[in-house]
Amino acid sequence: GAGVSQSPSNKVTEKGKDVELRCDPISGHTALYWYRQRLGQGLEFLIYFQGNSAPDKSGLPSDRFSAERTGESVSTLTIQRTQQEDSAVYLCASSITSTAYEQYFGPGTRLTVT
Amino acid sequence: AQKVTQAQTEISVVEKEDVTLDCVYETRDTTYYLFWYKQPPSGELVFLIRRNSFDEQNEISGRYSWNFQKSTSSFNFTITASQVVDSAVYFCALSEPNTGNQFYFGTGTSLTVIP
Numbered sequence: 001g002a003g004v005s006q007s008p009s010n011k012v013t014e015k016g017k018d019v020e021l022r023c024d025p026i027s028g029h030t031a032l033y034w035y036r037q038r039l040g041q042g043l044e045f046l047i048y049f050q051g052n053s054a055p056d057k058s059g060l061p062s063d064r065f066s067a068e069r070t071g072e073s074v075s076t077l078t079i080q081r082t083q084q085e086d087s088a089v090y091l092c093a094s095s096i097t098s099t100a101y102e103q104y105f106g107p108g109t110r111l112t113v114t
Numbered sequence: 115a116q117k118v119t120q121a122q123t124e125i126s127v128v129e130k131e132d133v134t135l136d137c138v139y140e141t142r143d144t145t146y147y148l149f150w151y152k153q154p155p156s157g158e159l160v161f162l163i164r165r166n167s168f169d170e171q172n173e174i175s176g177r178y179s180w181n182f183q184k185s186t187s188s189f190n191f192t193i194t195a196s197q198v199v200d201s202a203v204y205f206c207a208l209s210e211p212n213t214g215n216q217f218y219f220g221t222g223t224s225l226t227v228i229p
Contacts, residue, residue, distance in 0.1 A: 056215040099209035105159040
């Protein structure tokens, strides 16, 4: 079956512009996560969606970052007024339900802010 | 404090050698889950294993084996007869579903298998 997909795969933007990253989770997965991975670093948790519950936004690094999810499907991560330190790979993952279950990751979106 | 510690930043082994990747975790919950993921040079994280806190039985899957020891809060991963295709960054992770929504990832161990 189809895995987690993300688009675009690469995004180059100028400092100060807004960007929108998209994630399509595995069908039937109610939990969805966004992470940031800087070059050579580990995974930094950003936000978690579970069904229709309020999202856990505790990992968002600033108010320039926001995310939405439509029901139990597509999610978009928006970064406003991008800064060079936002350059990273943004990973999306989904799991069948809570954190008791493994996550399946998408290929990521590589964001470069010039 | 780090909930998951992978003390080995980088490891190099010669092909066919065995290698163990260490993972030490910290939790006060009695119900928790541990995971290992592989991130090859292509970049996409691949799920390897999930283990719950009530099951300390070691697991073997082909050349991979996992040793879960609650007494030492460790969940180590051994690759037997390593191959070049095993070269990747390996991440250990912890989740505590009763108390939070996060997966806590270690900083990863970069494994290079030299032919």
